[in-house]
Amino acid sequence: MVTLPGSLASKFALGVLATFLTTGIASAEEFHYASQGDPRTLDPHAMNEQLTLMIQHQIYDPLIGRDQDLNLVPSIATSWEPVSDTVWRLAIREGVTFHQGQPLTAHDVAFSINRARPGHQFAGYLASITDVAVIDDYTVEVTTGAADPLLPAKLSVVLIMDQEWAEANDAVEVSDIQETEENYAVRNANGTGPYVLVEREVGVRTVLERNEDWWDENQGNVTRAVYTQIQSAPTRVAALLSGEVDLIIDAPLQDLPRLESDPNITIEQGLELRTMLLGLDQARAPSPHIFDNDGNPLDVNPFQDLRVRQAFAHAIDVDAILERVLRGYGVPAGTVSIPGIGGYQEDLDVRPAADIALAEQLMADAGFADGFQVSLLCPNNRYINDTEVCRAIASFLSQIDVTVTVDSVERNVYFQRLLDLDTSFYIIGLTTGQLDTQDLLYSNLLTREPPAGQVNFGLYSNPDLDAAVQALAVELDPDTRTALYREALTIARDDVADIRLYHQPLVWAMRSNIDAHLRSDNYVMLRWVTVN
């Protein structure tokens, strides 16, 4: 037997030992991710905000889940069936426990739905529900006022909380801005989800650890996840480049070429479920922000003429905007729907062709050959390159002699002006939490009588469209639904109810050793993240 020199022998021994230690023991994989915002609360029924819900979805499970392609799949509810036009029966999964040990039953499900219903943020989703009944420990029946074909989609936003825990910690009422003291659920959580809350420092970090007793299979290998807010975009990108952070969900578009050229960084891109569009005041004559070329208020409203709306649609070259302003990202939109959601009709998703000559002709036919002046209300910190897009739109419209003043304001001022209807022409990005065309039509274009037409700030009103969408809202038969979808979308298109521009791009930047599934709702689901 050969005697190895001392140092070599010890190195050999260490190597053998190391090999023994690393195989057979699951390695601890820590995952750091960041974005511009911070979750506003941990109370799952308090805030309908994307980032907040994203973090909560790791700790709590929804009643009905969504898979990687956003299809509805069983989660806490294993099945859901309409037993009549207005009653749905849900079977609740057995053998699920909360992180602190309490067993999950139908009572927790009923409690959670009822907790979310009266709150400000989810009232719109759950407005159709009139009653939630516990039939037995693992069956719940939900009754709606009228037939609601989208109820399962609506229930997918309800995260399940433990009734016992809520009662023990005085968190039975959902957290609300009017409260006089902090609700326990704002900074503490007890869910059934794949990750347990370990640490929550508001505005600094949220730390989650893998729940080994989760009822479902965690396909990723993340054992510890740390979410940090990094508000400043250059710092966020720097943190990714230096390796301090493994994934950022909102890389600035202008940094993407730099990131792509780095061998340690991968870019994943897709479509966000958010359509950018222009709203036009079609109710008021005169309209507050439309003037003639001398600056005097116009007593007619040009937007009430279909030809003017068509002219605008033809004048704006969305492909050029996507190419130049969004650096090649984003997809043009031509319909009140988004690829991949319920009711989307691909053949109807065609934008009017960019054609200045046609636009000029239409304007002349409508009697506005000399154009007019209008203000475009635009946020400056809400959407990707929002002000730049607005300026591009203004320059396109100048080619048909319409002088557009871009009113670029801070996001909250923008919200306020929209809600006060203090605009004649605005840009906005709208999404659907129910992932269905019906929801978009209902909130975007129905005659504004809240809850209908909540974001219809142009006050578009078309009785034919209203009738089609109201019929859709209570129609359960799929074929009839398709016909109604098509009818409604065609009306909206032919009447140029608004000017659809493009669907916002979604870009995640991550270290090359990370595998993360990019989902169109911009949620990083840790269960599908692998650290290699």
Place this chain on the structure above:
Amino acid sequence: MLAFFLRRLIHAAIVMLIVGLISFSLVQFIGDPVAAYLGLDVDPADRERLAEALGLNEPFIVQYLDYIARALSGDFGLSYATSRPVVEMIGERFPATFELALVASLMAIALGIPLGVYTALHPRSWLSRLFLTASLVGVSIPTFVIGVQLIHIFSVNLGWLPSYGRGTTVDLGGWTTGLLSLSGWQSILMPAFSLALVQLTLIMRLVRAEMLEVLRTDFIKFARARGLRRRTIDFGHALKNTMIPVITVIGLQIGTLIAFAIVTETVFQWPGMGLLFIQSVGAVDVPVMTAFLMVVAVIFVLINFVVDLLYLLVDPRLRGDRSGPVAGGANA
């Protein structure tokens, strides 16, 4: 002395009331807090009801007086965004900003005064000229740009220092400090330096200008003629006489650092009051915004008070005199 204290107290109260009024009135220009909380998808009736419940429909002066009345009893309300007591939120973030401002001030003083003395004593040396030019460049570049450049060099390229955050902090019964851990010191270096740069230049040039002036005075000439050592003249006599304006500036600058570390805190994601303020503006979180502005006013008032006390310490001529500093070689 008692008259001095009383006068300062009255001044302070007046400043606070005015700042409160201004910050309260500014708030109406940043958007609707109810809309910021509820989002766009909201029933107008709901929005109206919430505005009513939060007292936002009352006339401005009623809201202001109500706020002052509650503030006097220590109740600054709950944050609209987090429903936590505002006092708690600001108190939580204060240590981070304070430590940042403190380290930045120490850097500025520790580098600024020696450099100022050197450039005053050797006005024509190449090293002096280098310092003066470099400092001008540092002052002309915005803090934001300096911060990002530092991150680029030290975090991305060299990987020596973290690009964001405060590192590991230790909780000393309410005061979280980052100065007791290695990662804490690594994290504070770049933000403190980018914050210190402007103050460093200011102190350096001020010390230099003051010393150059003092070195030309008669009593320095007489001291030299009498044969005192260079070191005694330069530091014992010349430098001491420059201290009043320098202390004034340092005092004001510390207040500025605490109040306006906003940009640095945003760049480095430093969890201090400044970052909290910026975020509350973005969320139209009125209680937090107003409280922050009041806190800043208090800090300035306190610091100016301390600076005035320090005058009395440093300049013996002032101790017997109630009417304020006497001009004589040094300007106040």
